[in-house]
Amino acid sequence: MSEHVIAATGLTKKYGDLVAVNGVSLSVEKGALYGLLGPNGSGKSTMIKMLTGQIRPTAGTATVLGVDVQQDPVGVRERVGIIPEQETPPSFLTAHEYLQLVGAIRKIPDIEERAAWWFDFMDFGDKKDVLCKDLSRGTRQKLMFAQAFVHQPALALIDEPLINFDPIMQHQVKDYLAEYTKKGNTIFLSTHILEVAEEICSDFVILHKGNILHTGTVASLVAEHRHLDDFFLELVQRTRNV
Numbered sequence: 001m002s003e004h005v006i007a008a009t010g011l012t013k014k015y016g017d018l019v020a021v022n023g024v025s026l027s028v029e030k031g032a033l034y035g036l037l038g039p040n041g042s043g044k045s046t047m048i049k050m051l052t053g054q055i056r057p058t059a060g061t062a063t064v065l066g067v068d069v070q071q072d073p074v075g076v077r078e079r080v081g082i083i084p085e086q087e088t089p090p091s092f093l094t095a096h097e098y099l100q101l102v103g104a105i106r107k108i109p110d111i112e113e114r115a116a117w118w119f120d121f122m123d124f125g126d127k128k129d130v131l132c133k134d135l136s137r138g139t140r141q142k143l144m145f146a147q148a149f150v151h152q153p154a155l156a157l158i159d160e161p162l163i164n165f166d167p168i169m170q171h172q173v174k175d176y177l178a179e180y181t182k183k184g185n186t187i188f189l190s191t192h193i194l195e196v197a198e199e200i201c202s203d204f205v206i207l208h209k210g211n212i213l214h215t216g217t218v219a220s221l222v223a224e225h226r227h228l229d230d231f232f233l234e235l236v237q238r239t240r241n242v
């Protein structure tokens with residue numbers, strides 16, 4: 001039997017008259033690398049914020065790792081890893097102090113060893129004692145990536161995690177994510193980089209103006225000799241023209 005790591009039913013978020021997410025229902029199976037795709041303003045970040053209990057839906061329900069997000073948002077955040085959209089680590093801490101803080105909050109006994117692994121893996125050990133406010137954008141993003149995965153969560157919800165990385169780091173992170181799901185973990189990834197999504201995602205959903213335009217698997221596109229970027233452009237263009 002398939003195991004749903006995320007199950008959302010009729011999730012809706014309204015900001016005044018604006019419907020940012022409109023009754024979205026989706027399910028994500030264990031081990032999936034699930035791509036959350038859509039043009040600017042289509043509701044991707046709002047979905048991630050609702051699924052991680054950062055904002056309350058106007059309507060609808062969701063369970064994440066079996067926990068009801070509205071009833072126990074802290075319980076969800078304890079279990080998952082999150083990279084929020086365009087978030088930066090605390091300006092007044094060094095990179096090392098930030099990972100120590102995350103280790104204390106998440107009660108990770110071997111945080112020093114784990115932090116050392118991440119500094120090495122993402123090649124920023126020389127910056128570990130630099131205040132976050134003085135780190136480059138890409139290095140801050142490395143730190144955000146490390147904090148999301150340092151406790152090796154069964155599920156990570158990551159919003160545009162690759163955007164500030166150079167091509168070498170993008171490649172490395174892409175491989176990391178693919179390997180991570182092969183171990184039975186699940187990734188819910190919002191991205192505009194469709195080549196990356198095509199390369200590593202197993203499943204995807206395309207949102208447009210808060211509605212689901214399409215859900216499918218990358219394998220089914222490949223079987224039809226189609227590329228995700230063409231498919232996306234056609235679908236969104238067609239929707240804009242109706």
Ligand SMILES: Nc1ncnc2c1ncn2[C@@H]1O[C@H](COP(=O)(O)OP(=O)(O)OP(=O)(O)O)[C@@H](O)[C@H]1O
Nearest residue numbers: 015018020038039040041042043044045046047085
């Ligand atoms: N706090 C807020 N108050 C009012 N409107 C908001 C708020 N947050 C998001 N919105 C609106 O909700 C809609 C969806 O925004 P969201 O950030 O979820 O889209 P997105 O798909 O993540 O976009 P992008 O790809 O540009 O990051 C947009 O029209 C946005 O302006």
